[in-house]
């Protein structure tokens with residue numbers, strides 16, 4: 001079971017403010033923090049106004065006032081608020097600020113591959129620059145396990161392009177000493193499971209973990225929409241994924257093996 005040093009139930013203003021200050025202080029860098037919320041915090045559910053005499057949250061302040069007017073029909077007086085200001089921030093800007101700070105954590109890396117970061121929907125071709133970024137990260141981390149999306153259905157799909165870039169990097173590094181202790185696992189995407197006789201690692205998933213997986217999928221905006229090329233299948237991504245994991249578990253059960261709620265299946269990639 002995973003243990004955490006700090007758990008926040010509800011990632012609202014209080015929790016996110018606290019976590020933000022904890023991260024800024026750098027005193028908790030070796031501590032694990034779990035944030036639990038029923039809400040993905042992806043909409044602007046409120047705005048906050050507050051008094052300030054410093055530069056608190058200036059990068060996300062959407063409006064500020066230096067003066068106030070105290071008035072009725074007969075009386076009108078402008079009040080200078082200096083040294084204070086009254087400031088407004090949008091809830092969503094605050095959530096994004098804190099989540100960005102969290103994602104800057106040292107144990108999380110974003111690749112930002114040039115082929116993907118074109119700024120448009122159309123992606124560029126994979127190049128040596130993409131491969132080099134992965135080579136550098138793997139060389140720095142020397143991981144014991146690498147998980148890659150082995151979704152081979154669409155050769156131009158992002159999954160396949162990323163896989164090509166990762167495998168090209170692995171090919172460059174395959175003779176490094178640390179690679180002897182490193183296993184590369186391929187998992188399947190929403191469309192198709194590995195054939196049962198190809199599966200080399202089957203990880204049981206409990207009902208609770210399956211719910212966690214569903215929520216993780218739903219945190220990704222693009223996965224909340226229906227698939228663009230769904231044919232006759234109208235299921236959303238999380239439904240496809242859950243059905244697939246359940247079907248794999250059912251297959252194992254039918255083969256006389258242990259029965260589980262769901263199973264995630266992996267195939268090992270061995271560079272030659």
Ligand SMILES: Cc1cc2nc3c(=O)[nH]c(=O)nc-3n(C[C@H](O)[C@H](O)[C@H](O)COP(=O)(O)OP(=O)(O)OC[C@H]3O[C@@H](n4cnc5c(N)ncnc54)[C@H](O)[C@@H]3O)c2cc1C
Pocket residue numbers: 009010011012013014015036037038039045046047048049050
């Ligand atoms: C429209 C609006 C405007 C406001 N404007 C101001 C303002 O201008 N200035 C000001 O100082 N204050 C303002 N407030 C008040 C301020 O938002 C609250 O005081 C503050 O958000 C309280 O912080 P909190 O962390 O306790 O609660 P919240 O920020 O509400 O966070 C609680 C969190 O718990 C989560 N949660 C609830 N139940 C569960 C559950 N069962 N399981 C998992 N997660 C759960 C919620 O999704 C939420 O993310 C405003 C409030 C609202 C609604």
